[in-house]
Amino acid sequence: MAKQYETVIGLEVHVELATKTKIFCGCTTAFGGAPNTHTCPVCTGMPGSLPVLNRQVVEYAMAVGLAANCQINQYCKFDRKNYFYPDNPQNYQISQLYLPICHDGYIEIETGSGKKQVRIHEIHMEEDAGKLIHDEWEDCSLVDYNRSGVPLIEIVSEPDMRSAEEVTAYLDKLRLLIQYIGASDCKLQEGSMRADVNLSVREVGAEEFGTRTEMKNLNSFKAIGRAIEGERARQIELLEEGKAVIQETRRWDDNKEYSYAMRSKEDAKDYRYFPDPDLLPVNISDAWMNRVKDALPELQPQRQERYEREYGLPAYDAQIITASKKMADIFEETVALVSNPKKVSNWLMVETMRLLKEKNQEPEDLRFDPENLAKLIRLTEDGSVNSSVAKEVFEKIFTDDIDPEVYVTEHGLKTVNDDGALEEVVCKVLEENSKVVEEYRSGKEKVLGFLVGQVMKAMKGKANPAKAGELLKKKL
Numbered sequence: 410m411a412k413q414y415e416t417v418i419g420l421e422v423h424v425e426l427a428t429k430t431k432i433f434c435g436c437t438t439a440f441g442g443a444p445n446t447h448t449c450p451v452c453t454g455m456p457g458s459l460p461v462l463n464r465q466v467v468e469y470a471m472a473v474g475l476a477a478n479c480q481i482n483q484y485c486k487f488d489r490k491n492y493f494y495p496d497n498p499q500n501y502q503i504s505q506l507y508l509p510i511c512h513d514g515y516i517e518i519e520t521g522s523g524k525k526q527v528r529i530h531e532i533h534m535e536e537d538a539g540k541l542i543h544d545e546w547e548d549c550s551l552v553d554y555n556r557s558g559v560p561l562i563e564i565v566s567e568p569d570m571r572s573a574e575e576v577t578a579y580l581d582k583l584r585l586l587i588q589y590i591g592a593s594d595c596k597l598q599e600g601s602m603r604a605d606v607n608l609s610v611r612e613v614g615a616e617e618f619g620t621r622t623e624m625k626n627l628n629s630f631k632a633i634g635r636a637i638e639g640e641r642a643r644q645i646e647l648l649e650e651g652k653a654v655i656q657e658t659r660r661w662d663d664n665k666e667y668s669y670a671m672r673s674k675e676d677a678k679d680y681r682y683f684p685d686p687d688l689l690p691v692n693i694s695d696a697w698m699n700r701v702k703d704a705l706p707e708l709q710p711q712r713q714e715r716y717e718r719e720y721g722l723p724a725y726d727a728q729i730i731t732a733s734k735k736m737a738d739i740f741e742e743t744v745a746l747v748s749n750p751k752k753v754s755n756w757l758m759v760e761t762m763r764l765l766k767e768k769n770q771e772p773e774d775l776r777f778d779p780e781n782l783a784k785l786i787r788l789t790e791d792g793s794v795n796s797s798v799a800k801e802v803f804e805k806i807f808t809d810d811i812d813p814e815v816y817v818t819e820h821g822l823k824t825v826n827d828d829g830a831l832e833e834v835v836c837k838v839l840e841e842n843s844k845v846v847e848e849y850r851s852g853k854e855k856v857l858g859f860l861v862g863q864v865m866k867a868m869k870g871k872a873n874p875a876k877a878g879e880l881l882k883k884k885l
């Protein structure tokens with residue numbers, strides 16, 4: 410019988426924090442900007458410059474840790490991780506090894522076989538590196554230090570996950586938690602959230618872990634899923650051939666769906682960590698920790714529960730809307746203006762989701778003003794526009810955030826509520842479709858839809874279809 414294998418996965422997740430300034434200097438963290446303009450002597454590693462810790466970084470790290478059920482090290486320290494690479498101007502990265510700010514937490518995920526806890530080994534604070542740009546045209550590499558010193562937290566899980574589904578569920582939960590706290594926007598595509606996957610396989614029932622590899626360069630949930638499947642298959646094949654898995658870092662190429670060896674995996678001792686002598690240990694008082702705890706905002710599970718209770722939304726709607734903080738905020742602001750939660754929810758669940766999918770965007774990319782959605786809902790409620798016009802107008806709100814009242818007036822899209830005009834068209838349609846009228850009279854009532862369609866067409870979509878149907882029935 411063929412051997413059965415189990416996949417063992419742990420994740421290291423780096424998250425860029427949403428502070429205005431860098432972790433150890435006052436330079437802006439704004440994305441973009443001309444190369445090397447968001448820099449100073451500290452974040453370019455000039456001799457003699459001294460780092461000063463950004464208080465907000467500590468608070469964000471603590472908030473994420475508390476929300477993820479971690480213990481807080483109220484006495485924590487920074488260490489130097491020594492390595493040479495051109496994007497790292499100091500030749501060391503300031504990170505935490507011996508006393509990270511958070512440890513021993515967990516995130517609860519839903520799996521096919523019920524709830525499961527994924528344990529968090531630790532969360533530590535560190536600085537990001539710069540970026541190398543390889544210019545193939547000029548045959549040289551350039552370095553941009555704008556990202557150097559941007560604050561990161563690294564969330565290290567225990568090897569508790571067993572499948573790509575569990576990994577996705579864990580990342581989803583983690584991302585939601587951090588977004589609701591406001592500590593980061595967690596965009597995988599833009600690199601503000603990055604996941605490295607540690608993976609090994611072992612025979613089902615085995616106690617000992619197999620040799621693991623680490624995969625980098627995973628910038629979407631789909632890529633992570635494919636990388637896990639690909640690496641699992643590669644390792645099983647090696648074992649089946651009686652070969653050993655080598656502990657190393659591999660780069661996943663999502664186009665070729667294959668991972669390549671980058672370098673042998675270093676251990677902590679290879680980095681010659683030692684406490685950073687330029688930074689004092691961080692002492693977190695009970696009062697400070699409690700302030701951060703009390704200031705934790707409502708997180709996704711509570712918000713979902715409140716939407717069901719307060720607005721009477723079905724659990725399904727409440728879950729989808731709260732699955733993005735941005736979407737939930739738009740929902741809430743719109744409801745405050747029109748007080749019809751189910752209608753607002755429908756616009757978000759149906760048209761908004763459809764357009765996001767069509768344009769390959771994330772809910773975090775939504776840019777329209779809730780006021781404009783509220784205005785559109787009012788226009789439909791008072792019968793000023795019918796549902797097909799409303800959909801057309803909504804698409805304009807979605808893409809260009811237009812004011813629907815102005816747009817409808819300017820484009821002559823208001824529903825014609827002039828009964829005389831409608832009656833005229835109805836009579837004309839009945840006259841021109843005598844055959845269909847016969848069918849209706851002989852009992853085929855479903856042809857009414859066709860006649861309503863003809864009326865709508867004749868009035869260029871600006872009639873009220875319900876009214877047209879009523880009038881048709883009366884005349885028939």
Ligand SMILES: [Zn+2]
Pocket residue numbers: 431434435436447448449450451452453558
């Ligand atoms: Zn700086």
